[in-house]
Amino acid sequence: MAENKYITLISAEGHEFVVLREAALVSPTIKGMLRGPFVEAQTGRCRFEEIPSPVLEKVVEYFHYWYRYRDKEDVPDMEIPVEMCLELLQAADFFNLDAMQTHRNTL
Amino acid sequence: MSRQNRQQRRIVGPQSALTDFLASHNISANQIRLDAEARRRAAQIDDQQGDANTHSNGQSSAASPAASPAVDASPAQTTRARRSAGTSRREEEARKKEQKAIDKIKASKKFQKRKRGLADSEDEDDLARLLMQRSAPLPGQMENCELCGTRFTVTPYTRNGPNGGLLCNPCGKELAKDDAAAKKKVKRASGGAVGNRRQVQSKILDGTYSLGAKSLMTLCIETLAKNIDLAEDLGDLPPQIIDKIARKLSKHRLLNPTTLSLFLQPTAEEVCVYDGAKLGSDDFIRIFQTVPGLKKLKIRNGIHFRDEVLDYLISRHIRLEEFYIHGANLLSESKWKEFLQHKGDSLRSLCVYWTDKHFGNEVLSLLQTTCPSLTRLKVCHNQQVTDVGVAALGNLKSLRHLSLDLRNEIHPDVYVDLLSKIGANLETLSLARVHGADNTVLDAIHRHCRSLAKLRITDSEEMTDAGFVRLFKDWANPGLVFADLQKCRQLDSAHPRENPDGIGLCSGGFRALMEHSGKTLKHLNVHGCRHIEAAAFEEVFAPGKVYDAMTKLEISFCEEVTDFVVGSIFRSCPNLRELNVFGCMKVKDVRVPRGKILVGVPNAKGMVIEGDDDGEE
Numbered sequence: 001m002a003e004n005k006y007i008t009l010i011s012a013e014g015h016e017f018v019v020l021r022e023a024a025l026v027s028p029t030i031k032g033m034l035r036g037p038f039v040e041a042q043t044g045r046c047r048f049e050e051i052p053s054p055v056l057e058k059v060v061e062y063f064h065y066w067y068r069y070r071d072k073e074d075v076p077d078m079e080i081p082v083e084m085c086l087e088l089l090q091a092a093d094f095f096n097l098d099a100m101q102t103h104r105n106t107l
Numbered sequence: 108m109s110r111q112n113r114q115q116r117r118i119v120g121p122q123s124a125l126t127d128f129l130a131s132h133n134i135s136a137n138q139i140r141l142d143a144e145a146r147r148r149a150a151q152i153d154d155q156q157g158d159a160n161t162h163s164n165g166q167s168s169a170a171s172p173a174a175s176p177a178v179d180a181s182p183a184q185t186t187r188a189r190r191s192a193g194t195s196r197r198e199e200e201a202r203k204k205e206q207k208a209i210d211k212i213k214a215s216k217k218f219q220k221r222k223r224g225l226a227d228s229e230d231e232d233d234l235a236r237l238l239m240q241r242s243a244p245l246p247g248q249m250e251n252c253e254l255c256g257t258r259f260t261v262t263p264y265t266r267n268g269p270n271g272g273l274l275c276n277p278c279g280k281e282l283a284k285d286d287a288a289a290k291k292k293v294k295r296a297s298g299g300a301v302g303n304r305r306q307v308q309s310k311i312l313d314g315t316y317s318l319g320a321k322s323l324m325t326l327c328i329e330t331l332a333k334n335i336d337l338a339e340d341l342g343d344l345p346p347q348i349i350d351k352i353a354r355k356l357s358k359h360r361l362l363n364p365t366t367l368s369l370f371l372q373p374t375a376e377e378v379c380v381y382d383g384a385k386l387g388s389d390d391f392i393r394i395f396q397t398v399p400g401l402k403k404l405k406i407r408n409g410i411h412f413r414d415e416v417l418d419y420l421i422s423r424h425i426r427l428e429e430f431y432i433h434g435a436n437l438l439s440e441s442k443w444k445e446f447l448q449h450k451g452d453s454l455r456s457l458c459v460y461w462t463d464k465h466f467g468n469e470v471l472s473l474l475q476t477t478c479p480s481l482t483r484l485k486v487c488h489n490q491q492v493t494d495v496g497v498a499a500l501g502n503l504k505s506l507r508h509l510s511l512d513l514r515n516e517i518h519p520d521v522y523v524d525l526l527s528k529i530g531a532n533l534e535t536l537s538l539a540r541v542h543g544a545d546n547t548v549l550d551a552i553h554r555h556c557r558s559l560a561k562l563r564i565t566d567s568e569e570m571t572d573a574g575f576v577r578l579f580k581d582w583a584n585p586g587l588v589f590a591d592l593q594k595c596r597q598l599d600s601a602h603p604r605e606n607p608d609g610i611g612l613c614s615g616g617f618r619a620l621m622e623h624s625g626k627t628l629k630h631l632n633v634h635g636c637r638h639i640e641a642a643a644f645e646e647v648f649a650p651g652k653v654y655d656a657m658t659k660l661e662i663s664f665c666e667e668v669t670d671f672v673v674g675s676i677f678r679s680c681p682n683l684r685e686l687n688v689f690g691c692m693k694v695k696d697v698r699v700p701r702g703k704i705l706v707g708v709p710n711a712k713g714m715v716i717e718g719d720d721d722g723e724e
Contacts, residue, residue, distance in 0.1 A: 059323070062323045062326075065320060066319070066320045068320075069319055069320040070319045070320070071318055071319055072318065072319065072320075073307070073318060074303055074307065075319065075320045075321065077321065077326060077329070078320070078326055080326050080327055080330040082330060082334045085327055085330050085334070086331070086338075086341065086342055088327050089324065089327040089331065089344060089348060090342075090344060091323075092322070092323040092324040092327055093324065093344070093345055093348055097322050097323040097324055098322055098324055
C-alpha cells in the first residue's frame, strides 16, 4: 500500500495541520496510531480532541524542526513561548517526546 | 611657504560671517558667483544653438547644464573650458562621460520598463536624461533632506529615506534608531564558536550528548527552568515530568524555599529534592506538612535536615518506604536510632551518603530488629562504621542490594562472613575502596552469590588475577549486567611495571570475566587495570565475538590498549555508545564509527572524537 507522504493532524478546534509523515513519526504516539488497525492508519488523519490549536501548531513546528536537524550537530534551540510552556509540556508528554528516546528510535 | 606669504600680504575688506565660514572650509564665495554666471551664460548659448539646429542630433545638448550636474562634479570647469577653447578636451571627456551614463541607464531594467510606448531613439535619450537627473547626487554634493527639507551635504554615510530620497544627518539618525531596535531583536544570542564547542564537550562528559535536536520535553523544561519565578503552580503534570523539572532546577541551583512549593503536591507519594542546600529546617518540615501521603523521600545536600526535622517526622503518620539522604551531617546518632525505632518497619530502602560521624555501628545493628523489610541499603562516605557494623548486616536476610563505601578498613573475613549469610539473594554488591579485601572475598562471592547482576569491587590491592579467574570460572551466577573492577591493581612505586604476583585484574581475570558475562554486560569498567595485556584484549574482542549488550566501556589507563584494540572493540560491540580511553597512550589515530563516542584520546584533536565514519563493515 502506498502511504501518503503527508498526514493530517486535527486540533480540538478543528484546525488541520498537514505534516510530513516521516517528521511526525518522531512521536511514538503518532507512530502507534499509524501502525495499527486504526482508522487513523487508513485515512492518515489524526484527531486530538484535547489539544488546542496553538499548542498543536507548536508541536507540528517541533516535528519539522526535529526533522530538519535530525542528524546535525550543534542544533539551535527552538523558541518556546513562556506562556505556553506548561501546556506544551503536557502535549510533549502525550506525544511521548521524551529525552533521548527520539534519537534512538531513528537509529 | 610662498603661498602663505602671499595670502598674508593680500589686503582684505570686510567680510560676512558666511563668507568667513565658507572660506574656512576652502570654499570661495567669489568662485561660486563666477560659476553661477558662467552656467547662466552657457545656458543662453545652448538655447540659441538649440533653436538653430533644432534638436536633430542628441549630442548637441550633451553638455547642457540641466543634465550635467548629476554626472559631472565640476560643471564650472567645463563651462570655463568651453568659454576659452570652444570644444576643448575637457568638454569631450564630459560628453563621453555623459554618453556612458546614458547608455548605462538605457540598459537598466527601470529604463526598459519606462521605454515601452516610446518609438524613436530621441525620446529614449530624453527619458534617459530625465532618469539621470532624478538619480541621487554623489557624495560631496548638496541635497534637500527628504523628510525635513533641510539642505545638507551628501556623504557616503548618508542614509536613504523611506521614499528613496536622501536624509540629512539628524533625520538619518532618527531612522537608524528605529532600525537598530528591530535588528537587535533578530540577532541571536550565542556563546560564539568557543562557547559552543565547550558546551558540546561538557555534554559529552555528562553523557547527555546526542546528534540531532533536543526532545520537545527537554526544550520545554529548559524554558520553564529559566522562567521558574513566573510559575505559580505546575498544574497536574505527571510525576515523572515534575521529577525532570526538579532535576533541571537543581542543576541550575534554583531550588529554594519558594520554588520548593511547586513540587509539594498534597497527593504526591514521592518528593525528590536534588539540591537542598538552600533549604532550612522549616522547609524540610513543610515537606511533611504538605505531603501527608509521602512514601519516597530523596534529599541531596540536605544540610539542614536536623534532629528537629526527624522529630517532626516521627510525630506524624507518614510511613516512609524509601529514604535517601545525602549530606545530613547535623543528625545525631540518637535521633537516627529513635527514627528507626518508630518508623523503621515500613522502610524498604535506606541510602545514607556523606554522614561522617553520626551513622555508625549501633545504627546498623538496630536495622535487624527495626527494619524487617529492608531490601536496599547504601552507606557511602562514612567514617564511623567499622567491622562490627558490617558484621551486623549479616542478619538482614531480606537485603537484595548492598552498597558500602566506608573509610575504615574492614577485615576481609568480615566480608566473607557477611556473604556467606546474605550473599545468595544479593542482586547488587558494591564494595568501593576496599584496599584490604583479598581473594577470600572473591571466593566467597563465587561460593555464595547466585543472583548478582551488579558487582563493584574497587581499589583492591590484595586480590590477584588467579582470584578473579577462580571467581568467574564456572560461576553458577547468571551473567553480570554491570561490572566495575576499577583500580584493582598492583601498587608499587618502585617497580610499577613488574607484577610478579599477578596482583589485580590482569589478562586471565579479564578473559574469564568476559567469558562468563560478556553476553549480558551493559556497563564494564576496568579503569586502571594496568596489567591486562594487549593479547587479552585482542582475544576477547577478536573477530566473530560479538557483545550486543555492551553500551559503555571504560578502559582508561590500561596501558596496552592500542588503535587496533579500540578498532576491535568497536567491531565487537555494535551497540556501544561510549568508550573511555583516558591515559591509553598507544591510542593515536582511530576511526570512530558514526554515533559512537570515544573519550580521552591523548592527542591535539581534543579529548573526544564523535565518529562520523559510517563504519568499515
